[in-house]
Amino acid sequence: MKLLSIAVPCYNSAAYMGKCIDSLLKGGEEVEILIVNDGSFKDNTAEIADEYEKKYPSICKAVHKENGGHGDAVKEGLKNATGKFFKVVDSDDWVDEVSYMKILETLRFFANESETELDMLLSNFVYEKEGQENKKVMNYRRVMPTEKLITWDDVGHFLPGQYILMHSVIYRKELLGECGLDLPKHTFYVDNIFVYQPLPYVRTIYYLDVNFYRYFIGRDDQSVNETVMIGRIDQQIKVTKMMLDFYDPYKIENRRLRRYMILYLEIMMVVCSILAIKSGSEENFEKKKEVWKYLREHNLRLFIRIRWGFLGQSMNLPGKGGREVSIMGYKITRKFYGFN
Numbered sequence: 001m002k003l004l005s006i007a008v009p010c011y012n013s014a015a016y017m018g019k020c021i022d023s024l025l026k027g028g029e030e031v032e033i034l035i036v037n038d039g040s041f042k043d044n045t046a047e048i049a050d051e052y053e054k055k056y057p058s059i060c061k062a063v064h065k066e067n068g069g070h071g072d073a074v075k076e077g078l079k080n081a082t083g084k085f086f087k088v089v090d091s092d093d094w095v096d097e098v099s100y101m102k103i104l105e106t107l108r109f110f111a112n113e114s115e116t117e118l119d120m121l122l123s124n125f126v127y128e129k130e131g132q133e134n135k136k137v138m139n140y141r142r143v144m145p146t147e148k149l150i151t152w153d154d155v156g157h158f159l160p161g162q163y164i165l166m167h168s169v170i171y172r173k174e175l176l177g178e179c180g181l182d183l184p185k186h187t188f189y190v191d192n193i194f195v196y197q198p199l200p201y202v203r204t205i206y207y208l209d210v211n212f213y214r215y216f217i218g219r220d221d222q223s224v225n226e227t228v229m230i231g232r233i234d235q236q237i238k239v240t241k242m243m244l245d246f247y248d249p250y251k252i253e254n255r256r257l258r259r260y261m262i263l264y265l266e267i268m269m270v271v272c273s274i275l276a277i278k279s280g281s282e283e284n285f286e287k288k289k290e291v292w293k294y295l296r297e298h299n300l301r302l303f304i305r306i307r308w309g310f311l312g313q314s315m316n317l318p319g320k321g322g323r324e325v326s327i328m329g330y331k332i333t334r335k336f337y338g339f340n
Helices: 017-025 045-055 070-080 097-112 173-178 191-196 226-231 233-246 255-279 282-298 300-307 310-314 319-337
Strands: 004-010 031-038 060-065 085-088 120-129 136-138 169-172 205-217
Touching: 004 017, 004 070, 004 097, 017 031, 017 045, 031 045, 031 070, 045 060, 060 070, 070 085, 070 191, 085 173, 097 120, 097 205, 169 173, 191 233, 191 255, 226 233, 226 255, 233 255, 233 282, 255 282, 255 300, 255 310, 255 319, 282 300, 300 310, 310 319
Parallel strands: 004 031, 004 085, 031 060, 120 205
Antiparallel strands: 085 169, 120 136, 120 169
8 A cells, every 4th residue: 555645637737747747756655646637638648647657657657537627537536546645736736845755754654653543634835826936825833733633622713715725635545435525527626625525524633834735826727817717607606505515514513623614615605706796797796696695595504604704794795886895805815815
């Protein structure tokens, strides 16, 4: 059994996947790199994947499948994974070598020496925004202790915009099966589901304060490009509704986990809202109203908590002037946290 399986979903990624995979190869024989070619057709992604498998047969495995979207590629990687732990690294991102070694050292300890299972390892990620010299780092120093096995009882308050993303998380692979993780085909933004759905199954957490994952932002066709996100608002809403359907947060026993899950849902509602507002489209304004209606009908208590919280109110200010204030607040937040 490998220590760590890393799935690298690739779709027409020939121009940049090499940088990603080369950074992962530095993990050596303890790591399994699953290069998942998700039906690429515009370039030689498939051939590059095969070349890596041929050159590094004990580390790299090329997995070819029909196009099913990012989530389906992650599922295929998970299906083929043999490691104790599981990580996703997108093909246009990369990892820091020094941090990588520390990550593997920590996973090795929990796999071979610790009497307690590790469910989730967290580390920092860096917004590698093209053209920006001062890179924003997402860390959790004020949220939880570092280099200590903890539970949700030890987790403090997350700030708005400071939440756990796919970039920062490594899960115990079996836990992903236990929670019934199932990512929909041909749907963007399912990385939120990947992180959110397993949370109630997580009993132990370990935070390493290292800048491991490098999250590239800058391609025009990137799914997190604001214009692209507005064009895919239906998919953002779909994922948000799925997350609302998974659990009633108020039935989560642990108070601190419950608080974090509500914050995550609040952020998802804000993203749907600000995309609709920024689009300036009456059709999208109606979609915004509909998703808030869905929340109200699905879980009235949660609706009251989110809708009448600070963020919820700021996304529902009346009239054109209210929408301008919402956009201004979003821009300030975006600048502060460094996302696109």
